[in-house]
Amino acid sequence: MADVALVRRIEDAQLSVWPGVRTAIDGSWIVRISGGHTNRANSLNILDPADADDAERRFGWASGLYRRAGFPMVVRVTPLTPEPVVAIADARGFARFGETLMLVHDDPAALAAASASGGAVEVRETASEAFIDAVARFSGYSQAATGGFRAILGAMADEAAFVTARTQAGAPASCLIAALHRDVATVFAVVTDRKERRRGYARQTLEAAYRWAADGGARLFWIGVEADNAPAQALYRSYGFRETYRYHYRRALPPAEKGTG
Known part of the structure; x- marks a missing residue:
């Protein structure tokens, strides 16, 4: 229960x-x-x-x-x-x-301490047009869906971070949004360029999000992952996340x- x-x-x-x-x-x-x-x-x-x-x-x-x-x-x-x-x-x-x-980790500070991925990771307080374009392209959004995504971003009030991992050439490879509501943190819109998958870029963005959340005072971190997405579940569980409900x-x-x- x-x-x-x-x-x-x-x-x-x-x-x-x-x-x-x-x-x-x-x-x-x-x-x-x-x-x-x-x-x-x-x-x-x-x-x-x-x-x-x-x-x-x-x-x-x-x-x-x-x-x-x-x-x-x-x-x-x-x-x-x-x-x-x-x-x-x-x-x-x-x-x-x-x-x-719904997976949770109740020690964001420990998550951050164990997160040491390198790479060119950019963390911004606002969503740039380049960030929105990258998420839309990686997700395959239509023009209408991109407009809806933009509208939701415009309605956000909580503190957020817009994280991008880049290739050596400087092109965006993986993106996510981290958000903090009081002392509860999460990530969403976790997407990676199909051409750059399995190269550690998603892990780089996640670990940057963990550090950002811990620095912001998070005491709980949750992530939602689809039940049929076994690779994502394995990634999050490797950090110590556990299922709390569905x-x-x-x-x-x-x-x-x-x-x-």
């Missing part, structure tokens, strides 16, 4: 450092809409497993917000999501997808897909 207090601590940080561009709140129910870029910033998140009063009406309210925005409703299901909400999604035929492991998504299907095999 997940440690609910720890889950809430991480979820608070997760929602803060990767914000929705538009947000609506009803109790612990948080509707986030960000132009369709990433499910985390375009989903209903609930932070109290007991907050299920009038769930059908509230679910309909949230669904209406997504409908007016032109996006399918997505529910992010964590250990904090009330069971009646999951049951409503199931009854409406929402499809399950995107299982993610989440997944439920998404409304278009009418034409409902009832099909």
Whole structure:
């Protein structure tokens, strides 16, 4: 069974450092809409497993917000999501997808002390156009997705670092964003140029992020990694990260897909 207090601590940080561009709140129910870029910033998140009063009406309210925005409703299901909400999604035929492991390390100072990768690593306080372009190219973003990514970056309020590892020729090889919410740190948008994979660039950016977080006073470090991404899991576990809980998504299907095999 997940440690609910720890889950809430991480979820608070997760929602803060990767914000929705538009947000609506009803109790612990948080509707986030960000132009369709990433499910985390375009989903209903609930932070109290007991907050299920009038769930059908509230679910309909949230669904209406997504409908007016032109996006399918997505529910992010964590250990904090009330069971009646999951049951409503199931009854409406929402499809399950995107299982993610939440890995934690409770000693960022030790992480930093063990991080000694060399290489040309650049750490900036703001996202340059070159950084945004590199992330978009490495991730294969469309123009619309790049616009959504840029909008989320513009909505960020927490302290962040934009980290780039470069080749000997000076070209960006791997990028990530590190963020610190109070004393809880994380990384996301961890991407590497396909031509430069398996050369240690991702490890260089991660270790720079660990040092940055420890210097900023982090006492907990978490990373989300997809359940089917075994290489990334192995990398993070090699640093001593451990799984603390999992989440997944439920998404409304278009009418034409409902009832099909």
